[in-house]
Amino acid sequence: MSTLDGNHTGARIKEQRRLARLTQRQLADRLPFSYALLNSVECGLRPATADFVAACAKALNIDVTVLTGQPYMTELQRDRLAVLVRPIREALDLYDLGPNPDLTARPAPQLITAADELCAEVRATHLRNAARALPGLIAELTHAAWSTPTTELWQALASTYRTAHDISVKLGYYDLSAVALDRMDWAAQRASDPCLAAVRQYMRALVYFREGEYRIGQRLVAAGHSVVGQAEETRESLAVAGQLHLGASVISARADDQAAVGRHIDEARQIAKRIGDASDVHWLSFGPANVALHRMSAAVEMHQYDDALKQARKMKLPTQLATSRRAHFLIDRARAEMETGSTEKALEHLVDARRMAPEQTRYHPGARETITGLVHLSRRTPDTLNHMAAWIGL
Structure with a gap:
């Protein structure tokens, strides 16, 4: 059997357990997992699942990223992605300074289009391109929204903050993603856009999902449904409501609530039947295909691997996914x-x-x-x- 050095999640769990002055048995007693599994993970004989890592982080009262080793700085530096994060952080910090007298922004229609194009870049997984363009666009949109405030400009600014969140999460900068979501809320309120506000609650729920705080995640999803329920029933509001159900399905799966998983998947499936593919709505990828993908992901989260594979083998992903x-x-x-x-x-x-x-x-x-x-x-x-x-x- 191959061996690894100490740079793996199990080794970090062992290190943090010792810093907390806990024996393996004492930590295992705080987990919804067996002592044998903890021992195997620490020794490197078993990989650490996301729910196992979240449970250990919660029991040790530390952030999940301490155990996962995120952000992966060596790889980020090798890929020259780390240097792109600081400008994003600075751009997020200048939200309340009003118009920038030293900046000349592009016309509003061009900025709105650019915000949409950045979302598309992230969905295409062109993270470097998106990260490089993002700070300048945030600066321009901030200036434009303060100078000539319109609903469309505030919506576009909220969209760029959402992109900052997406990039931060994918690169492992979770502290930065939390700041981006706060800025998204700030801009969505100025746009008076309940759908954007609900999307933000969905993303907050996934943050707590990663941290193992499933009850908080469920409450945030419920808050998102409440917010989007204030909007007129449109294809947009239905797609957002459907995505909230999908988020709730994986949170429920991590909480091992199979009945709740079924309810949320069924609700999302019914919405998808009504509106079809709505992957263009807020770049949520909502539609029948995404419902099927979340059903499979829920099976993986519940460790129902045979069922997950049966679903995967039957799946035909649409070309536009x-x-x-x-x-x-x-x-x-x-x-x-x-x-x-x-x-x-x-x-x-x-x-x-x-x-x-x-x-x-x-x-x-x-x-x-x-x-x-x-x-x-x-x-x-x-x-x-x-x-x-x-x-x-x-």
Whole structure:
């Protein structure tokens, strides 16, 4: 069996447990997981699932990123992505200074189009391009919205803040993503846009989902439904409501509430039947395909790997589905393949995900843990897996 050095999640759990002066048995008593699993993860014999990491972080009263090692600075610096984060941070900090006398912004229609194009870049997983263009666009839109405030400009500014959140999450800068969501709320209020406000609640719910605070995540989804319920029933408001149900489905799956998963998936499916593909609405990718993808993801979250694979094998993803969603599907499928013993298939799907969305895959915690798991499971590590492990910095 192949071995790894101490740079893996299990080793970090062990380190933080010792800093908290807890024995393995004492930490296991605080977890909804067995002592045997904790021991295996710490030793590197089993990969750490996202729900396991969240439970350990909660029990140790630390942030999840301490255990996952995010952001992955060495890889970010190698990819020259780390240097793009500081300008985004600075742009988010200048929201309340009013018009910039030293700036000449493009006309409003061009800025609004540019904000939409940045969302498309993120969905296409062109993170470097989006991160490079984002600070300047935030500066221009901030100036324009303060100078000639219109609903459309505030909406576009809220959209750029949402893009800042998306990029920050994908690169592992969760502190920055929280700031971006606060700015999104600030701009959405000025736009008086309940749909944007509901999208922001959806994204907040996913933050707590990652942290293992499932009850808070469920409350935020409920708050999002309340907000979007104030809007007129349109294709836009229905798509946002449907996406809230999808978010609730994975949160419920992580909380091991199968009945709630079924209810939310059914609600989302009914909405998708009414409006069809609505992937253009706020770039949420909502539609029948995304409902099916979330149903499979929920099965993975509940460790129902056989069921997840059955769903995956029947799935035919539409050509218009965003690259980011396709890559996420491949990463979920790779996890299910590995957990059911099909390690070669798992590696194939990860290689496909890398080919399709290299930046997203490299910094995706699920992909990294699955690669780690494959290395541990391999008696003789194939060259392709060696390359993948080196690529993520293992």
